[in-house]
Amino acid sequence: MNPHDWLYARTRQGRQRGPAPARALLDTLGSPDLRFQSLRVVGTNGKGSVCAMLEAGLLAAGERVGRFTSPHLTHFEERVRVDGQQITPQQTADFVAWAQMHAPDAAFFDLSLGLAAQTFANSGVRVAVMEAGVGGESDATQALSRVRALLLTNVALDHTATLGHTLAQIARDKAGAALPGVPLLTTAEGEALAVVRAVAQQRGATLYTPVSHPELFELPRPPLLAGGHQTTNARLALAALRLLGYAAGVDAALNASWPARLERFDLQGRTVLLDGAHNPAAAAALALAVPRADVLLFGSLPRKDSAATLAALKDVAPLRLLTHPTPDEPRADLRALAAQEGLGQAGAEVEERPEAALERALALTPPGGTLLVAGSLYLAGTLRPLLAKQEQAKSKG
The missing domain is CATH 3.90.190.20 (Mur ligase, C-terminal domain)
Structure with missing residues (x-):
């Protein structure tokens, strides 16, 4: 079985969900996530676009950047990038060989996350943009250490069998990724925003929204990505860049591209x-x-x-x-x-x-x-x- 087929066969079915198994895998790898800072991106839609904008902005601001996204379009290696370049099939094969010996029962997404974290640590990445798979608090990326900011795009009904059957339940899980003292930025609205605000207060996370901090979410021009929804995504990405001291990357973020989005x-x-x-x-x-x-x-x-x-x-x-x-x-x-x-x-x-x-x-x-x-x-x-x-x-x- 080739390395990709072995990975794809490690479905979540019958395996534990949540951050605990992912944390165990990261610990087995030597806790590579302790060697870089993470910007976590959660939400129902727009996560990939926000990640692409963050990556472009951070690179333009002079950072050494990792990016972890899912799913891929045509090649698994699209999921893990360092300084804008995806990893090689050989890097995947090397990691799979290790996993077959040391983590044969791990799930596909946890393995993908472990590969990304190990690659970023070994490559000297300083800041990694990490897209959640499903949910927030219940997602494997909740296992990551050194989270510098949490970005929540929006909340809508999706993955109801896993996250809950109401908007409030889904919003609670996604906002549950909030950590004490870690900024939480969101463009969620209405009922979802009310839930996010309550969870942020409970967790001790400072909440940033277009209403509370309009100067952070200001958009100097439309993004290159088409559609009104990309305008909202751009506001969120730009707010994070400005808040974290990367305002020099705003223009590059607006010029970011992301395949299969219009x-x-x-x-x-x-x-x-x-x-x-x-x-x-x-x-x-x-x-x-x-x-x-x-x-x-x-x-x-x-x-x-x-x-x-x-x-x-x-x-x-x-x-x-x-x-x-x-x-x-x-x-x-x-x-x-x-x-x-x-x-x-x-x-x-x-x-x-x-x-x-x-x-x-x-x-x-x-x-x-x-x-x-x-x-x-x-x-x-x-x-x-x-x-x-x-x-x-x-x-x-």
């Missing part, structure tokens, strides 16, 4: 917009950013609330095409979802193979029109190499 490709005289929106809240933000397209190509994982996510995009495009997010992870209920959404009444279809679905969706998109691809980061990861290859071939031709 990423644009020009193919066959058509515009393709690729986005990883994978839950109802993210889909609603996407619908505001792209109010009109000609065709929607949609694919999501079986464990997700696909119907609600698709419903948030129902008015964006008159034609919708459903597919699987990856060739090897089919949805048994794909056609049932299509029937539920009334697909077929307007010429839309179901195509189980994502590569074939992309070709069909392009054929359905009129010349000069727009194809929107959304529903899962896994779908984005499946199709992005094809889109990039076709666009590159067009430019050479």
Whole structure:
């Protein structure tokens, strides 16, 4: 079994969740997280974009920076970066060889976190941007030492089987990552913000919001990343940079890029917009950013609330095409979802193979029109190499 397959086989199923097993693994590694400071990023949506902006800003301010994010799009090594460069497959293989001997029962995410922490410590990283997996207090990244700041993007209903079935329960878990004396910055609003404020007070964490500290969250210009939701993400990233003394990196943060977030490709005289929106809240933000397209190509994982996510995009495009997010992870209920959404009444279809679905969706998109691809980061990861290859071939031709 190659190193990546061994890692992917270490699913959470049957293994303990939470920070305790991750802490045990870090201790077995010699506590590498004690050798750098961490900026933890938690929230329902926008974590990856905020991490990308923080990384860009910290680098521009002269720091030696690590970045840990998930999931990856096409290669596992995208998850761990040092000074803007992802690690090599050999580094992954070396770590897996160690884990097979010393931590054979550890879960995939804990192992990924351990690899990141070890890499950052060995590379002389001073500040690491660490994206949470699921939740806050209950997430493996809660095990990290030397947390310098906690950033909470927003709170919406997602991962309800793990975090709770109400907005308040989910907000409590995410805000529960707060630590005494560690700044907590958030752009959450409404009911979620009320919960976050109460938890911050209980934990002794100073809370920073656009209302309480407007000067920190000021946006001098729109970010390079498209969409109103990215404006909110940028405010959060910039507030953290300013608060922590990295104001010199503000401009670079606004210029940060992050693949599969309204990423644009020009193919066959058509515009393709690729986005990883994978839950109802993210889909609603996407619908505001792209109010009109000609065709929607949609694919999501079986464990997700696909119907609600698709419903948030129902008015964006008159034609919708459903597919699987990856060739090897089919949805048994794909056609049932299509029937539920009334697909077929307007010429839309179901195509189980994502590569074939992309070709069909392009054929359905009129010349000069727009194809929107959304529903899962896994779908984005499946199709992005094809889109990039076709666009590159067009430019050479």
